[in-house]
């Protein structure tokens with residue numbers, strides 16, 4: 001039998017970029033409702049708030065190093081996650097970078113390389129590595145944190161090109177994985193979290209992280225396999241590709 005999670009059994013989440021911003025808020029809310037979380041971050045030793053949360057929720061939160069720029073780190077993370085739990089139910093690819101200040105006429109390959117690694121190649125390789133664990137999970141889902149800036153249809157200004165291109169590419173990752181993993185019962189979606197007050201979103205953003213994550217978790221909880229390949233916002237509204 002696939003999964004074996006019963007109603008009210010804690011679900012097993014994997015969250016990347018868990019030391020700050022939306023990733024941290026995902027972990028906070030998931031632990032509050034009793035779920036089990038494996039949290040990936042580049043420097044667990046410096047993730048003090050996460051360490052405090054792990055101590056407050058023994059057995060429910062495990063922190064593992066994960067640098068999405070490094071293939072070796074992705075495979076080590078996946079192997080260690082498999083040793084902690086034999087299966088996972090939901091992977092939230094939350095980590096991401098936005099390099100600000102890009103100007104047409106001054107673009108550099110370095111910015112594109114770094115952004116594409118963190119925002120596209122990393123989540124794709126991690127999803128590939130964790131797919132066997134998700135295939136053994138219950139109601140398995142992969143959630144890619146995308147952005148309205150990745151919408152081809154809604155683009156009217158030359159704005160944050162490396163980031164926008166990376167999120168458009170991440171949306172293609174969602175479509176490809178949805179096709180590949182459907183037969184394993186794994187639903188794959190992109191979600192735009194809204195414009196949120198984090199280090200990336202800045203202090204002028206209208207939404208708090210708690211509101212955004214509460215909305216996204218509602219969307220994630222309600223996902224079924226026939227939603228696979230979709231692009232939603234944090235309220236569950238369909239986004240234009």
Ligand SMILES: NC(=O)c1ccc[n+]([C@@H]2O[C@H](COP(=O)([O-])OP(=O)(O)OC[C@H]3O[C@@H](n4cnc5c(N)ncnc54)[C@H](OP(=O)(O)O)[C@@H]3O)[C@@H](O)[C@H]2O)c1
Nearest residue numbers: 017021022042067068095096118147195196198199200201
């Ligand atoms: N905030 C918004 O308004 C907004 C809007 C649309 C989409 N999003 C998307 O939502 C997600 C979360 O954004 P956020 O606002 O929480 O951003 P944030 O506050 O800047 O946090 C980014 C997180 O990603 C991690 N990270 C970056 N590069 C990484 C790499 N190469 N390997 C591993 N971890 C890496 C960071 O780790 P370090 O601490 O080690 O740097 C940090 O934990 C991102 O995918 C972002 O594109 C955000």
